[in-house]
Each structure stands twice: as C-alpha cells, then as structure tokens.
Amino acid sequence: VWAVVVAGGRGARYGRPKQFDLLAGRPVVEWAVAGARTVADGVVLVLPPDRAGMAAEGPAGRYGADAVVDGGVSRSASVRHGLAAVPGDAGVVVVHDAARPFASEELFRSVLEALLDGAAVGGAICAVPVTDTLKRVVPDGTRVTGTVDRTCLVAVQTPQAFRADVLRRAHASAGDATDDAALVEALGAEVRVVPGEARNVKVTTPADLAYLEHLLASER
Amino acid sequence: VWAVVVAGGRGARYGRPKQFDLLAGRPVVEWAVAGARTVADGVVLVLPPDRAGMAAEGPAGRYGADAVVDGGVSRSASVRHGLAAVPGDAGVVVVHDAARPFASEELFRSVLEALLDGAAVGGAICAVPVTDTLKRVVPDGTRVTGTVDRTCLVAVQTPQAFRADVLRRAHASAGDATDDAALVEALGAEVRVVPGEARNVKVTTPADLAYLEHLLASER
Numbered sequence: 001v002w003a004v005v006v007a008g009g010r011g012a013r014y015g016r017p018k019q020f021d022l023l024a025g026r027p028v029v030e031w032a033v034a035g036a037r038t039v040a041d042g043v044v045l046v047l048p049p050d051r052a053g054m055a056a057e058g059p060a061g062r063y064g065a066d067a068v069v070d071g072g073v074s075r076s077a078s079v080r081h082g083l084a085a086v087p088g089d090a091g092v093v094v095v096h097d098a099a100r101p102f103a104s105e106e107l108f109r110s111v112l113e114a115l116l117d118g119a120a121v122g123g124a125i126c127a128v129p130v131t132d133t134l135k136r137v138v139p140d141g142t143r144v145t146g147t148v149d150r151t152c153l154v155a156v157q158t159p160q161a162f163r164a165d166v167l168r169r170a171h172a173s174a175g176d177a178t179d180d181a182a183l184v185e186a187l188g189a190e191v192r193v194v195p196g197e198a199r200n201v202k203v204t205t206p207a208d209l210a211y212l213e214h215l216l217a218s219e220r
Numbered sequence: 221v222w223a224v225v226v227a228g229g230r231g232a233r234y235g236r237p238k239q240f241d242l243l244a245g246r247p248v249v250e251w252a253v254a255g256a257r258t259v260a261d262g263v264v265l266v267l268p269p270d271r272a273g274m275a276a277e278g279p280a281g282r283y284g285a286d287a288v289v290d291g292g293v294s295r296s297a298s299v300r301h302g303l304a305a306v307p308g309d310a311g312v313v314v315v316h317d318a319a320r321p322f323a324s325e326e327l328f329r330s331v332l333e334a335l336l337d338g339a340a341v342g343g344a345i346c347a348v349p350v351t352d353t354l355k356r357v358v359p360d361g362t363r364v365t366g367t368v369d370r371t372c373l374v375a376v377q378t379p380q381a382f383r384a385d386v387l388r389r390a391h392a393s394a395g396d397a398t399d400d401a402a403l404v405e406a407l408g409a410e411v412r413v414v415p416g417e418a419r420n421v422k423v424t425t426p427a428d429l430a431y432l433e434h435l436l437a438s439e440r
Binding site: 125154177210 | 350352354355358359361363364365366372376397398399402405411412414418425426427428430431432433435
C-alpha cells in the first residue's frame, strides 16, 4: 500500500496555501502525511513547485513523506505526478488531500477494507450526506430551474483507495476530474462508499484552521 | 416587508440548539433577527415551544423580534406558523434561518431587489457555488452510480424573499421541503438567484461558533 498526498493548491484566494499553516504547532500537510502513513508503507507527497524545491534542503521540507514531487497544472495532473513516483509493485494506492489533516486511522482502514471486499471493486471512497439544499440554475446562475433530490447524493472526501493497476489505467488518458474516483468510474469499475467523518474538514480558509483548533481543544 | 426568522430546530445532535448560544456576547438568533430588521418593517420569530413560552416573560426572550410564535413539526410547518402571524397587508415576506447570524444587510437588500425586478418573479434566494465533489449512490449508500455535474448546481442559503401572496399560496397545501423556494417553485413561479456570502454560515455545531468568532476577530 502506497499513498499519494496531494498539496498542489496555490491558495489563490488567501494569498498562500493554507495546507502549510500550523495546526497545533504542526503544518497541516504533516498531519495529512501522518494520517496516510497509518495504513501506507510509503508516502509520495505532491507539492507546488516552489515547495518541492525546499524538500531537497532537508527533512523538514518533506513533511514526513518518503518522496516529494512537483505538482501539475490541475489536481488530476498532480496525482499523475505522484503516481509516477509510486513503486511498480505497489498493489494499492491511497490518494489523500494534504488539506485534510484530521482523517482518522479508522477512516483510512475503512476505505481500504471496502476496496479489498471483492475482486470486482476498483476503488473505495468516503463521503458524508449532503446537508445543503441544492438547486439547479440556468447557465448564468440567475434563475432556479429546480430543487435537487439529495436523497441519493453524497459529498465526497478523501482518502480514496484504488487498486494500483486500475488507478494507473484511469489516469492513462490524462483526464481531468475533481476526484480520482470519477476517472475510475469512467472505466466502468465499481467504486464503493464508506461513511466519511465530520471532523475530516478540508482546510481552505483561516477560519477552517480556527475550526480545527477548536475541535482539537474540545477533544482534549 | 415582514420577516419570518425560523429557530424551530431542537439541536438534537448537540444536546441543545446552537442558535441560542452566544456569539460575541449576543445569542446567535438575536444577530439573525437584527439582520432581518435591516430590511423588514416587522419580524416574527418562530421558536421551539419551550423557548416561545419564555418570550412572554420579557423582552430578552423575544431576541429583538416583534412577535414570537411556536414552531411546528417540520421546518415548513414552522414557517407556516410564522406566516400566520405576519400582517395581511405585508406585500413581501423574507424567510431567514435563525442559525445564520452573519447574513449582511447588503445580502438582504440584494435578495429583495431580485424579487422586485419583475412582476413575474415570485421569489428570490441567495446561494453559493457547490465546492464539494458530489456522487450519486445506490439507495443503501454503499456504491457509486455516478459523479454529479455540479456546473449548474448551487448550495442554497437564507434569506429568501417572496411576494406574500405567492408564499401563502405555496404553503396552503401544507407541503414539506428543505426550503421555501421549493414550495414556490412547485407553483410554477419564477425564483431568482443572487450570490450568497461565504461568511453566511449556518451554525449547527460548537465548532461553527468558533469559526464565526474567529471571523469576527479577524475582521476587527
């Protein structure tokens, strides 16, 4: 089992990527790598090019990962860069967002178990119920065309686990999607779902960090 | 213009409804009523039955509203209770969640302007882009059937503004929906959409409160 932890985002909205900010004294990305390591034999970390350069200067720039590679022009391209650095004999690849520091060891295990449940299963993801009311709107966004039935919809998190050969095949076409499972689905492979976690928040704003600091404090 | 502020939720998950917790020293619901008052001539507040009883004891139990009524068995039923207390000569009714303390005056005005843009418009809502990856799953939730195209989807917030006669007609059938616009859409009336606000968060957990306290502190 190898993990690819993706920290390609440049944090355009907030001036700098929030996944390098400190959370209880440790960079968010280091939490995410440590999470992945609870199930992975090795971790490849995908960093924005300027950060990847710093990794060569010492272990602090690697955030606990075994290997660091440059990100690509899109999230999917970044995952492909990471996947290229995963040893060829790895049977399973777990993809995880560097901005999700609080995915628990249980969650990583649960996703892996779902993947290994049957030979036909190509991938396994975690997700939570959709709590927002969702509407379909006209292309310019100014008018409602209908309310979405959210009964059978879920909001996707990471980690996501895949059979390595299936994930490599899914990425061979150099497609772009907001998650890896979508590329695997496009192959026709079965993707399982396990319950995600409320605390598995994606850190994108300073207030998200404040939220997680509060969660940590309240759990202590 | 009258507003119905809905605080019917019992906070089942967290032991008590978070909309009565203090945010910068004021109950969340009081922030929400003050927000609605920036555009409304009167505010009806819908409270859980035990809280509504306290309103009779003094102004503190009314959180700044002109009238307080008991909530119903569902969100839609609570809105109907509130609507029944809105004067018959009100031309516009704004519905707002008591758990959204930070909807700005600009947002209330923007929703009202969209409503009053044309005689055919029955309602106006605010909404933000969907940032999560969404999947369709089988009824038991264990397997993905597809990734949702989120291009034309938005996540709905409140305030929502309606022509009073249209909203009363929409609620006449005693229907249930996760927002009022859905009932108005069911009449075939046009519903406009304006951009919502990132800070217009719905408070449902202690960490949401921590998030908003942080937003306030960072803006000062």
